[in-house]
Amino acid sequence: MKRNSYISKVIMCVIIFLLIFPLGVVLLWSFVKIWPWPNLVPRDFGIRAFEYILNPNNKSIRILCFSVCLSSVVTVITLLISIPAAKALGVYNFKGKDFFKILVLAPIIVPTIAVAMGIHVAFIKLGLANTVLGVVLVHLIPCLPYGIRILTNVFEIIGESMEMQARVLGANSIQTFIRITLPLIAPGLLSAGSLVFIVSFSQYFLTFLIGGGRIITFSMLMFPYIQSGDRMMACSYSIVFILSTLVILLIIEKIVRSYYKGENYFYM
Amino acid sequence: MKKISIILLMIMLVVNLTACGNNSNKEEYNVLDKEWKDILEDAKGTTVNFYGWGGSQKTNEWLDDFVAKRLKEEYDITFNRVPMNIDDILNKLLGEKQVDVKKGNIDIVWINGENFYTAKNNDLLLGSFTEKLPNFNKYIDKDSPEVKYDFGFAVDGYEAPYGKAQFVMIYDKVRLDKAPKSHEEILEMVKNNPGKFTYPAPPDFTGSAFVRNIIYDIVGYEKFISMEADKERIQKEVAPAMEFLKEIRPYLWKEGKTYPATIAQLDNMFADNEVLMTMSYNPNHVASKIVTGEFPETSSVTILNRGTIGNTHFLTIPYNAPNKAAALVVIDFILSIEAQSSKYDPENWGDLPVIDNGKLNEAEKKIFENIKLGKGTLPQSVLLEHRVPEMPANIIPIIEEIWQENIPVEGE
Numbered sequence: 001m002k003r004n005s006y007i008s009k010v011i012m013c014v015i016i017f018l019l020i021f022p023l024g025v026v027l028l029w030s031f032v033k034i035w036p037w038p039n040l041v042p043r044d045f046g047i048r049a050f051e052y053i054l055n056p057n058n059k060s061i062r063i064l065c066f067s068v069c070l071s072s073v074v075t076v077i078t079l080l081i082s083i084p085a086a087k088a089l090g091v092y093n094f095k096g097k098d099f100f101k102i103l104v105l106a107p108i109i110v111p112t113i114a115v116a117m118g119i120h121v122a123f124i125k126l127g128l129a130n131t132v133l134g135v136v137l138v139h140l141i142p143c144l145p146y147g148i149r150i151l152t153n154v155f156e157i158i159g160e161s162m163e164m165q166a167r168v169l170g171a172n173s174i175q176t177f178i179r180i181t182l183p184l185i186a187p188g189l190l191s192a193g194s195l196v197f198i199v200s201f202s203q204y205f206l207t208f209l210i211g212g213g214r215i216i217t218f219s220m221l222m223f224p225y226i227q228s229g230d231r232m233m234a235c236s237y238s239i240v241f242i243l244s245t246l247v248i249l250l251i252i253e254k255i256v257r258s259y260y261k262g263e264n265y266f267y268m
Numbered sequence: 269m270k271k272i273s274i275i276l277l278m279i280m281l282v283v284n285l286t287a288c289g290n291n292s293n294k295e296e297y298n299v300l301d302k303e304w305k306d307i308l309e310d311a312k313g314t315t316v317n318f319y320g321w322g323g324s325q326k327t328n329e330w331l332d333d334f335v336a337k338r339l340k341e342e343y344d345i346t347f348n349r350v351p352m353n354i355d356d357i358l359n360k361l362l363g364e365k366q367v368d369v370k371k372g373n374i375d376i377v378w379i380n381g382e383n384f385y386t387a388k389n390n391d392l393l394l395g396s397f398t399e400k401l402p403n404f405n406k407y408i409d410k411d412s413p414e415v416k417y418d419f420g421f422a423v424d425g426y427e428a429p430y431g432k433a434q435f436v437m438i439y440d441k442v443r444l445d446k447a448p449k450s451h452e453e454i455l456e457m458v459k460n461n462p463g464k465f466t467y468p469a470p471p472d473f474t475g476s477a478f479v480r481n482i483i484y485d486i487v488g489y490e491k492f493i494s495m496e497a498d499k500e501r502i503q504k505e506v507a508p509a510m511e512f513l514k515e516i517r518p519y520l521w522k523e524g525k526t527y528p529a530t531i532a533q534l535d536n537m538f539a540d541n542e543v544l545m546t547m548s549y550n551p552n553h554v555a556s557k558i559v560t561g562e563f564p565e566t567s568s569v570t571i572l573n574r575g576t577i578g579n580t581h582f583l584t585i586p587y588n589a590p591n592k593a594a595a596l597v598v599i600d601f602i603l604s605i606e607a608q609s610s611k612y613d614p615e616n617w618g619d620l621p622v623i624d625n626g627k628l629n630e631a632e633k634k635i636f637e638n639i640k641l642g643k644g645t646l647p648q649s650v651l652l653e654h655r656v657p658e659m660p661a662n663i664i665p666i667i668e669e670i671w672q673e674n675i676p677v678e679g680e
Contacts, residue, residue: 034564052325125367212360223351232560
């Protein structure tokens, strides 16, 4: 038994190391000017890239804030659509349910580029191209599968019995939703929301195509530097990218947890 | 429930239809018929969207810091730079053309070569506008083949020159004491330093330029300038160069079994001391890489004695630019002495100016002479002496194809 826990500890450390180490390299490179072979440590350090990002002339920070807002809006809309869809898939029985479950994943299975080209032409005709609304709509495509799938599992676990109980005791449907369903699925909403936020935040191609350069997100600033091989710049942008996602997720988690503090979690 | 959703759907459709109607009814005036004075007036207080490659910190800073600031001061124009690759820009314009969008959002595009060829052939551009620009008429040599032709394709005023580039090879003086100046010397160098040289695989832009430069060095450039895009003929002409590339192959990095896919990768390999040389289509590339600290201080450029390929990059205006007047004003400003000299300064960007030296007065000439050359670069006069023109745009893909057929690359 003791031996077992020792082994599992080692495995855990290795996994954590494997996850953290690449991030450490990225962090290091964001300060490295030059690191030629065969030097074990970089030859010269600098803060050129962070100076550039913080320079207000190139609007990096402003665009970062905009991206966060955009992805938040996408997350909220995705969750609003996902809850009823997931409930239907998780709780109710109907003909072709399994088919629909797979169909929900279609946006991830079908290559985005193939679909996006057609959507672009349609959006131009509808006047949605190059607008924030258009970008939000198109972000929903890769986000929805994640939202729906995660919440479906949540609804499968909690079932409908609690809600029925509330209804029997005289609560109307809105009360039931706010006081019973929402607290029950809160942890699920949190993980679905986090994932959806990340998916939306890192969208490059779709934003690019539908936003047409009018809507600029943070990943669009970062991409040219990754492509042109400026490692210091690319790593610095990546660090800012990772940190801002992390901070946002932590904040959301804090808020949700304090809101439902004292309430019982039926699972987690 | 069903009824409500149907009504919702109908409302949505109606909204969409009205949205469409609003877009197409704007009356377009022809900006090119206007006087320059009126164009300046129209441009005042507006925003210009500049679309172009955004992968170089120096270039981005020059546009964001210098151009944007001066345009605001001088013309009250807000300059908005959008980083986008030219392929994506063209796809966007082609998509808009397909559904006939009268008002897009790109005002200025940074373009040249095959992409200009594509854009002009598909009617994606505004038209012949350069004659309108005062600075173009004043400072640019209109009869110079570098202004009249872009990769062998007639410009006809559809784009205005922006800057000049020239192919150079980069080495580190500490690691390589004698830089090769011809293909024979390259062969000698790779034999002495096996595994320490390579080039990006075409169709990478720079790798493709290297292959063309080797072709020029071995068989001369004259016959290619007016050559038809006939694969058999080209194959025959470039055969000696392909033989040479096969000959150096075993001495290349990883024995030539694989090549770096992009110039970015080769640059990083040079910075990491993995290879002895890299290359660039921008002679001041090395200076800016030294300034950012990516290349060692002792890096330097070399050119081939029989000449290296030079080209001009341009600015153009799409057919559906929302703010054509301001686009003209911005391009005119970029052609000014002030902008061109600031752009030439390696502290800012280090891009070669397009202004004709013969059209400058003494004071203006002094401005350019006083700019301190970047570390490791060659003076403009040396570069211009060794400058040979690009091949026609439609030959280039054929040469890339021939390279791929002759030089087998193993999967990475």
